[in-house]
Amino acid sequence: EVQLVESGGGVVQPGGSLRLSCAASGFIVSINYMIWVRQAPGKGLEWVSVIYSGGSVYYADSVKGRFTISRDNSKNSLYVQMNGLRAEDTAVYYCARALDYGGGLDIWGQGTRVTVSS
Amino acid sequence: QSVLTQPPSVSGAPGQRVTISCTGSSSNIGAGYDVHWYRQLPGTAPQLLIYDNINRPSGVPDRFSGSKSGTSASLAITGLQGEDEAEYYCQSYDSSLSYVFGTGTKVTVL
Numbered sequence: 231e232v233q234l235v236e237s238g239g240g241v242v243q244p245g246g247s248l249r250l251s252c253a254a255s256g257f258i259v260s261i262n263y264m265i266w267v268r269q270a271p272g273k274g275l276e277w278v279s280v281i282y283s284g285g286s287v288y289y290a291d292s293v294k295g296r297f298t299i300s301r302d303n304s305k306n307s308l309y310v311q312m313n314g315l316r317a318e319d320t321a322v323y324y325c326a327r328a329l330d331y332g333g334g335l336d337i338w339g340q341g342t343r344v345t346v347s348s
Numbered sequence: 349q350s351v352l353t354q355p356p357s358v359s360g361a362p363g364q365r366v367t368i369s370c371t372g373s374s375s376n377i378g379a380g381y382d383v384h385w386y387r388q389l390p391g392t393a394p395q396l397l398i399y400d401n402i403n404r405p406s407g408v409p410d411r412f413s414g415s416k417s418g419t420s421a422s423l424a425i426t427g428l429q430g431e432d433e434a435e436y437y438c439q440s441y442d443s444s445l446s447y448v449f450g451t452g453t454k455v456t457v458l
Contacts, residue, residue, distance in 0.1 A: 265447065275386075275394065275437055277447035288445050324393055332441030334384030334399030341393055 232256030232337055234308075234325050239342030246315050246346070252308040252325030252339055260303045263328035265335060266310050268321035268344075278323070279310060282331070293319075315346045350376055350442045352450035359456040360428045368453045370421045370438035376448055378419035381441040385414055385423045388435045397436075398423060425455070433457045 238250040252264075266278040279289045279299040287299050298311040308325050322343050326335035353371040360366040370383060377383055383401050386394035396405050398414035401421065413424045421440075425432055438450035 267447075267449075274452040275388075275439075275449040277449060280447065290446060329399060332381050332447070334382075334396050334439065335386075335394070336396050336399070336405060338393040338395070 234327070234337055234339035236323065236325055236339040236342040239323065239344045241345045241347060242315055243348050244316060244346055247311070247313045248315065248344060250310045250312070250323055250325075250342055250344070254306050254308070254327075257327070257337075259301050259306050259308055263331065263333070264299075264301065264308045265326045265328055266299060266308075267324045267326055267335070268319075269324070269341075270318070270321040273321075276321075280328070281308070312344070315344075317346050320344060320346045350444065350446070350448045352376065352438050352440060352448055354436075354438060354450040354453045356451075357454045357456065359458055361458045362428055362430065364428050365424060365426045366428060366455060367425075368423045368436055368438075368455070370423070370450050372419050372421075372440060372448070374419060375444065376419075376440045376442040377416065377421060379443050383414065383416050383421035384439045385412075386437045386439065387432075388437065390434075394437060428457055430457050 235253045265280045281287045281299045296314040300309045322341040324341045325339045327337040358366050385398040388394040401416040402414050411427045415422050436453045442448045
């Protein structure tokens with residue numbers, strides 16, 4: 231079965247760090263375009279970051295310099311390291327697969343909740 | 349970064365047709381990038397409804413259709429059903445090398 235399963239969410243204090251994981255099954259992460267999307271409580275979807283099959287990475291301005299996207303081919307998994315967390319980073323974080331460059335996101339994980347609060 | 353603009357809400361009676369607009373700019377939709385649509389039920393992950401402007405993934409009913417023109421795109425739902433009550437988002441790509449989402453539209457079945 232093709233699926234994505236996120237983990238690693240939780241409650242963290244402002245300025246803290248968290249690493250989210252996204253385990254894939256049924257397809258190979260390294261040859262696909264993988265994306266992180268977040269959704270703050272009661273708000274819309276916000277793109278966070280993308281890693282392309284060739285290894286290029288890009289970030290939303292709101293997380294640039296604080297978040298780092300990566301993948302582990304041996305574990306067929308995607309990650310995002312989040313440092314310097316702020317209250318406005320509180321959201322449900324989803325990993326997803328893009329059909330192609332700039333394409334639709336056809337597979338989504340169930341999401342993992344991150345709460346930044348003192 | 350850019351955001352695509354959608355109406356906050358649309359509504360219709362069962363069986364009716366509703367449309368949701370998605371307005372972008374010359375750096376995203378107007379630059380020729382494709383538009384994709386998602387449906388999100390409360391507490392669940394978004395589901396791809398339309399990709400590359402007009403295409404439906406396997407399993408999506410043909411009641412859903414998409415179109416694109418200039419700097420805008422639209423999602424049409426015909427034969428509106430109670431299960432269509434959800435939040436809908438459009439998505440495209442931007443010349444700033446970012447993915448962009450619409451502001452979201454709540455569809456209410458009267």
